[in-house]
Amino acid sequence: xxxxxxxxxxxxxxxxxxxxxxxxxxxxxxxxxxxxxxxxxxxxxxxxxxxxxxxxxxxxxxxxxxxxxxxxxxxxxxxxxxxxxxxxxxxxxxxxxxxxxxxxxxxxxxxxxxxxxxxxxxxxxxxxx
Numbered sequence: 001x002x003x004x005x006x007x008x009x010x011x012x013x014x015x016x017x018x019x020x021x022x023x024x025x026x027x028x029x030x031x032x033x034x035x036x037x038x039x040x041x042x043x044x045x046x047x048x049x050x051x052x053x054x055x056x057x058x059x060x061x062x063x064x065x066x067x068x069x070x071x072x073x074x075x076x077x078x079x080x081x082x083x084x085x086x087x088x089x090x091x092x093x094x095x096x097x098x099x100x101x102x103x104x105x106x107x108x109x110x111x112x113x114x115x116x117x118x119x120x121x122x123x124x125x126x127x128x129x
Contacts, residue, residue, distance in 0.1 A: 005044040067085055076116050077094050
């Protein structure tokens with residue numbers, strides 16, 4: 001189970017009655033709790049590196065954790081450029097670390113989905129058009 005999770009927060013209180021959720025990251029199975037973001041579930045499991053820098057290959061991790069910087073982008077169920085800090089884990093979700101790409105984004109910022117759920121809804125809308 002998770003080893004780096006705060007189980008009794010001084011302000012939020014104890015973690016109680018949380019439903020476990022199993023997901024994979026880079027082929028390894030991990031467990032988080034329902035409501036965890038990908039980033040928080042990985043941090044709780046001791047995972048810090050989420051991707052590598054596009055030009056240098058240097059390790060990158062969570063930076064702002066509020067969806068502004070895109071440092072935490074990963075691939076989720078084969079969909080690239082998903083922000084780990086804004087996307088809730090789902091059962092059997094397949095998450096892969098961000099690989100070295102020639103450019104970080106292939107669309108304009110106005111087109112970027114803010115969460116994986118938004119990405120999925122846009123994808124469904126495109127296929128129904």
